[in-house]
Amino acid sequence: MVKKQNQRKVLAVLAGGLVLGVGVAVTLAVWNDSEFATGTFTAGSFNLEGSTAGDVDANYSDHNVDDGDTAATLAFDLPADIVDNMSPGDAVYAGFWVRLAAGTTTGADLVAAGTTADPAVSSNSEHLGYAIYALAPGATCNAASAVGTPIATGATLDAQAGVTTVPLLEGATAAVAGTAVQLCFAVTADATLEQGLETTATWEFTATSTD
Template sequence: MATASSQKSRKIKALLAGGLVLGVGTAVTLAAWTDQEWATGTFSAGSFDVEGSTDGTAWASHATSGEAAALAFEVDANNLTPGDKVAEAFALRTAAGTTYDATVDLIAATSAGDNATNLSYEIFTVPAIGDCTADATADSGASVIGTGTSFSPGAPSATEFTLAAGTDAVAGTSTVLCFQVTAGAGLVQGGDATATWGFEATSQQP
C-alpha cells in the first residue's frame, strides 16, 4: 500500500512531466514568428509626336495624306515649261513633351494628274527656310534623296535623318527640308500635277 509520501511524489513528477511538455510546446510557438516585406513600382509610357511647318513659325501635326501640309512652291510652279525647277521648304521637329529622338524616313512620293510622269524631284536639308531656293544645291545640307528622282507608287530609296527630342516645355530643334521639283521634256501644256510626300518618324529607344 502506497504511502501518502509516495503518492505526493508521483503527483509532483506528473506535474513536472506536464511542465516539460508545455515547455516544448512554447518553444515551437516562438519559432513560428513571421515577418513580411512588400515592394511596388509605377510605370509610365513616354510621349512621341512629330510636327511640321511650312514657314518655321506655325507648327502642326499632319498625320495623314488628307491632312498634308500645302507647300506653296514659287509662282513659276503655276506656269512651268520643260526644264524649269521650283523649290519650297518644309520643316520637321519633335513636339514639346516628346521623350525620344526620332528617326525619319521618306516612305512615299507620288504624283497625280496630266503631268504626273513629267516631274522629278530632289530633297535635301538646308540651315533655314529661306535657304531653300531653286538654285540651292545638296551641298548646302545632307541629301535625303537625289536629283532627278521620279515619282512612283513604291517606297522611295531615301536616306533617313534624325530629329532630336526637346523637353517637356520646349520642342526639339527643327530640320528644314528643301524640295526641288523639275519639269521634264514631255511636260503637257496646260496640264496639272499634284505631288504628295509622306514621312514616317520612329522613336529611338535609349
C-alpha cells in the first residue's frame, strides 16, 4: 500500500512539473526591433532665357511677360530699311536666341506656344504671314538660311500652325548655360498690304523639361 501511495506522489510531482513547464513557455519574453529610413528631396532648377544678339552671355535675360518682364524686341533690319517701309511681297528677317540658363539641371523641349498681334481692323496683321526656323550654330538669319521645315508658321500674324519641337540641352555643369539655338523669324507681306499701318506681333515660346 505504501508503495502505491509513493507512486501517486511521484505522479503528482511529475504532473506538477508538466504544469510548471507549460507556465514557463507562456511567459517567455517577446523581442522586437525596428529600422527607419529618411530621404531628403531637392528640386532641380529650370529657366529659359533669350537674346536678340546671342553672341555674349551678358545679352541673355528673361522675357516672360506673364511674370512682368518685357518681351524682347526683334531687330528686323535685313534687308535695311524695308521693315519701316514694307511693300506687298517684301520679306524681313530677325534672329532670336534661346537657351537654358546656368543652373538649369535638365534638358528641355522648346515649342512655339502662340502669337498675338494688333487687331486686324487697325493694323496689317491679316496681311503679314510668318515662318520661324531653327538655325544651325553660326548661321545668319536671312533669306538664304530661312529654308527647310519651319518650327511654326502663320498665314497671318495672329495665327499659328505646323508646330514642331526644338531640343535644348542643359549646360555641362551648373555654372554653365546650355547651348543656344537661334530662331530665325521670316515675316512676309501679302499682295494686299495696306499703306501706312503699323503692326506689332508677340510670339511665345515654352520650354518643358525632359526629365
